[in-house]
Amino acid sequence: MNKSKKIALIICYFGKLPWYFSYFVHSCKYNPSVDFYIITDDYTYTNPLPNNVKFIYKTLNEISLLATEKLGFEVSITNGYKLCDFKPAYGFIFSELIECYDFWGYCDIDVIFGNIRDFMTTELLENHDLISVRPDWIPGCFLLFKNDLKMNTLFLHSKDYKKVFESEKHYCFDETNFAHNAFEDGKSYLEIQTEIESMMHVVKKMEAQNYIKPFFDLYIIEGGRPGNLRWEDGKMIYKKRFEILLYHLIKFKKQYIPKRKINYIPNCFTISPTKIYHQTKSKIVINEF
Numbered sequence: 001m002n003k004s005k006k007i008a009l010i011i012c013y014f015g016k017l018p019w020y021f022s023y024f025v026h027s028c029k030y031n032p033s034v035d036f037y038i039i040t041d042d043y044t045y046t047n048p049l050p051n052n053v054k055f056i057y058k059t060l061n062e063i064s065l066l067a068t069e070k071l072g073f074e075v076s077i078t079n080g081y082k083l084c085d086f087k088p089a090y091g092f093i094f095s096e097l098i099e100c101y102d103f104w105g106y107c108d109i110d111v112i113f114g115n116i117r118d119f120m121t122t123e124l125l126e127n128h129d130l131i132s133v134r135p136d137w138i139p140g141c142f143l144l145f146k147n148d149l150k151m152n153t154l155f156l157h158s159k160d161y162k163k164v165f166e167s168e169k170h171y172c173f174d175e176t177n178f179a180h181n182a183f184e185d186g187k188s189y190l191e192i193q194t195e196i197e198s199m200m201h202v203v204k205k206m207e208a209q210n211y212i213k214p215f216f217d218l219y220i221i222e223g224g225r226p227g228n229l230r231w232e233d234g235k236m237i238y239k240k241r242f243e244i245l246l247y248h249l250i251k252f253k254k255q256y257i258p259k260r261k262i263n264y265i266p267n268c269f270t271i272s273p274t275k276i277y278h279q280t281k282s283k284i285v286i287n288e289f
Helices: 021-029 060-071 080-093 122-126 161-166 180-184 199-208
Strands: 007-013 034-040 053-057 103-107 111-113 130-132 142-146 214-216 220-222 229-232 235-238 242-244 246-248 268-271 276-278
Touching: 007 080, 021 053, 021 111, 060 080, 080 103, 080 161
Parallel strands: 007 034, 007 103, 034 053, 130 214, 220 246
Antiparallel strands: 103 142, 111 246, 130 142, 229 235, 229 268, 235 242, 268 276
16 A cells, blocks of 8 residues: 555535535545544544544634634535535635645545545556546546645636635536536637636646646546446456546435434445445455546
8 A cells, every 4th residue: 555645635524514424434434544534523533533533523613713813714504515516625714624634635525435546556646746536627526736836826827716715605616617518528728718727727728738637537437327337355346357546426425314313334335326225245356547
């Protein structure tokens, strides 16, 4: 396992933690060389946490005050969803939290991880400033930044960052300002006109100026009704052949809710298009994804 580059992931979640959080934590446990910081106001989650998952209890008001102090202008975060716009600034706002790490990132809790280090290799981390697990745009569910001043302040290169942070409106600033389809179609950031200059625009703009070196590839499964997923001993396998970094439950969580509280998660389970099945182990053959 590659442990040469220290990685921290920051998650802000306000409100009661949902049922799938238990699967998220279980998958974090199998990535012991990555630290996960959960900033939340939910004190009701009492299941044991692995050593690499740490709760930090804050209110939205406390986050607003901290962001105001760090950014130098007043912000008022009135709902948890608005925090998505602030994700690119987490390395700046929570700088004390990540000071001993080589890379920091953000992720969502509606994901189940495979083996992160199988993808975030020493070579990849040493040669890139930003790592996206999608080939077409930077996703809010998982993104890594090199922990240095250049990358922690990359959001400042958006001409609209202050407008975004001062407003209560959600702009999808961390991704594309809702221009996902245009980027998926392969259009240049120069062609894609949006209400505000999103972080995807910033990343492509600064790449064109040779200011940063980002990496884009497809390491995740999300959306639609994929099924054919098996998680076993910390690895996520798609179609019994391809190892993936994570499964994003963005649509799955809307159509499946367990009938009873999840008290135990085994070391092997499968995910169909509509349900999670706890299973016993079997031999897996892995091909390159």
